Amino acid sequence: MSQIESLFVTRLYRAALREQGPVIDPSELEVSCYSIAEDDEAGQEWCEENGYPGYTSYASLTDLPWRFPIFADLVKSLDAHVAAFVEDLEFDLDGRALKLEDLWINILPEGGTHASHIHPHSVISGTTYVSMPTGASAIKYEDPRSAMLMAAPPRRKDARRELQTFVYVAPEVGEVLLWESWLRHEVPLNQAEDERISVSFNYSWA
Template identity: 25%
Template sequence: MVGNRSDWFPTAVWNFDLDTHEKLNQDLLSAIYAEKQRDAQGVNWSNSLGWHSVDNLHQKHPFKPLMDIVLTNATEVANCLAWDLSKYTVTVNNCWALVNGKFSSNFLHNHPNSLLSGAYYVQAAEECGGLFFRDPREVTHMTMPPLTELTPWTLQKVTYKPIPGRMIIFPSWLLHGVEPNLSEDERVTVSFNLGLRPIA
């Protein structure tokens, strides 16, 4: 007898690679370092050792080209998730930049009060630390049987390699963090939270 299997409660993570990102990233890098110069202390949210900007960058002109791309990609995600975009539109709730030098990281966290979150890589060298996600079904790992291989059903953690021009979008509730930067170069990212606004 062969059983019928159903898979429920999937967790999707999307990544988008921009074909032409060099000019965009150069402009973003200049804008981010200008922000860092104006506010060298920054804020301390999930960052360890690195610099974290204020979270209103989506309202500033140098970041508008990136926000246009964010909204295009996020709308694709929303359609995939069957959100009702006949009555609502996807919006950027807040946006911030991170500059992580050697040994900087971001500890495990999620993003309350939003639906989707994301990160865009402006500058990323080899060994600069990947974005990792932890299996949200914590109780499934209380007792693990011996495994012949790791699969999407048994992985406890998955890591995305940082690549300049790559954007990753994921559910805001999904626990995630960033590995330590082991390179000599600063890892520079722009992160954002997304929500819905009723169409007037």
Template identity: 50%
Template structure:
């Protein structure tokens, strides 16, 4: 008898904490959160609890050497992930966008995808105790119809929702179509992260 695992969804993890200055990145994110009036306005108007530069600044690697250094560190991981996914690429994936996030622990970012890109990811800079996880949703969920729920403690690969706990220095990569959500946490402080898309 054989049981096959089909239609695998991959999420890539790497620890970059010893290769990047988390303090420098944290300072840069906090400075942007204070100075970027357009980003603060967009965050407020769109119901983003904290601050994001997603819709306001598109040149962070040129603007700040800390983000240029992070981009250089992330690129080989993106190439490795693309190879693990067996992508038939005509050219290497390139950074399409990079933005920063400063989210209070009680804030959350509802489920979403990243259209028009191939690989998306987040690098966690500062994660206070009690921070909420990032949840990934089984892409087949709308088609499961009458499928019974999974048992408590089911293996990770069989769950319909998988939550990963962030930590400072953690790099996560996934295919951009994978729906994900940032959960609210408890306690005090801000979660600082850098997110990006490669296309």
């Protein structure tokens, strides 16, 4: 009797941030993000020089949890979510937990995009969502086998989700998404009139 099974599964973790760790008020986190963006002249200059839409603290601030208690609480929550995801992935960490490597703010205006990319040298990457106005971009994930598909025909538009070449996930405010850092992803054109705000992060194997 014939049998078909799925091999080499790509896992995506999705949960409400409040399910793990301290309860964080998204509106308070939003105010903190704007306050940081307004004061971060180095980050503003980097964004302008590099043609980065909106604002990111990625190239300027490395100590958000030290500067702002709400980000310290956020890290406690993220640590717990990442630990849960690690259990699902069945990693053998040899007694060493994954540790936060970096954490940064993204404020994406109308018309802004984040090009397709991966996060080299990290194990788990993710984003938690602070503001997602109507029309804000979903996050787009790409089948990691795409470069090796060669002569494969395209998938049908109604193909099962696990067989699609691209998968779009529209997160809600207060949710966290986690994935393995080699998974290519992007943020398509933001069509919302208001800004899309998120906090992204990487975890490495200490």
